[in-house]
Amino acid sequence: MAQRVLEPRSQGWRSFGWGQGSFDTAHRPPTPLVEGTIHTPDHLVLVTLRGGARRIEVSAAGGHRYAGPDRPGAVSFVPADCERRLVLRDVATEWASIALVPDAIPDLLDGDGRMLDLPAFSNGEDPFVAGMVGEMARLHAADGNLQPLYCETMSRALACYLVRRYGTPRPAAATVAWHLPAWRLRRIEDYVEANLAADIRVADLARLVGLSAGHLHRAFRATTGTTPLEFINRRRIHRASAILATEGPTVAEVALRVGFLSPSHFTRTFRRVTGRGPSARRPGP
The missing domain is CATH 2.60.120.10 (Jelly Rolls)
Structure with missing residues (x-):
């Protein structure tokens, strides 16, 4: 506290x-x-x-x-x-x-x-x-x-x-990759998919699978090639892309539905992940 x-x-x-x-x-x-x-x-x-x-x-x-x-x-x-x-x-x-x-x-x-x-x-x-x-x-x-x-x-x-x-360099032994077993990775993926609209913290994911936040970050990156935060953002953008392709909400509404409080942050992340802005995913007339 x-x-x-x-x-x-x-x-x-x-x-x-x-x-x-x-x-x-x-x-x-x-x-x-x-x-x-x-x-x-x-x-x-x-x-x-x-x-x-x-x-x-x-x-x-x-x-x-x-x-x-x-x-x-x-x-x-x-x-x-x-x-x-x-x-x-x-x-x-x-x-x-x-x-x-x-x-x-x-x-x-x-x-x-x-x-x-x-x-x-x-x-x-x-x-x-x-x-x-x-x-x-x-x-x-x-x-x-x-x-x-x-x-x-x-x-x-x-x-x-x-x-x-x-920062101090970590000992060589600490840099050895440690991979997540399939059950831990699946539990994280399921939790993220079920809570995209909520505030998902790396500490919450770590507690979910019984690891420290630092350990989870290193293991997740070694296993998937990306960080937990980047994985969360990519899943949010994937969900937003599906919503925009089939429905007609505003960008601000979609941003909130997938967990972004700021429409501008959502737009920047969408463009970084997909290479184009969210308006490009809207259904045609």
Whole structure:
């Protein structure tokens, strides 16, 4: 369960969410003491935009500890489901964060076997991350909103960067292909077909067949040549194509019927999978 309980609470909290993540920003006026816990189901990247704290004391699951000043541009990372306990002294700050949904991260494994499997770190120097998060805060303040496509692009770029910058190569033994037996693959296929209109998460599929999300991703790719998320999208587009060929609903209606909340996302995915737009599948007059 998502939990960000720091007292006294930040002020002027502003948020924006999209399919693979969310953005939050707020500020704290001069405060002598702030303490509490951060614990979310998502990977969390935190940046101090302005101000800071005379001293911040951090302890996190896995043995991570930090004690020192908090300063503008400081970057921290909290892995999914990692509890981070904080004490901040003499605080006056503006901060922002980007949360990354773990189910989307396996798609970002790169060719040399790196993956986003990082321990928590606090108050590091990373101008790229600080600049990216700061720019999202600037745009949100200027427009009062953010564009979902922009956020999707930036969050994937951030995840790719974290993989490349901080990911560690997996041992050779971990890269050995592990294939799914037929019964597991059939159970996943049946579940996806029965739930195309719903929110299907890789974690749900993993629990269905008794595997971790990371293990399922690697085994599914080794077995089918594609990722679970790509398989889900292809089945959704296959169903949408059949609907468009025989019925007359709008593109927005079809998108919802096959599990896409955004018609533009549906159209982009349809074109990527089939090579043409969804309107080309409509029955003739």
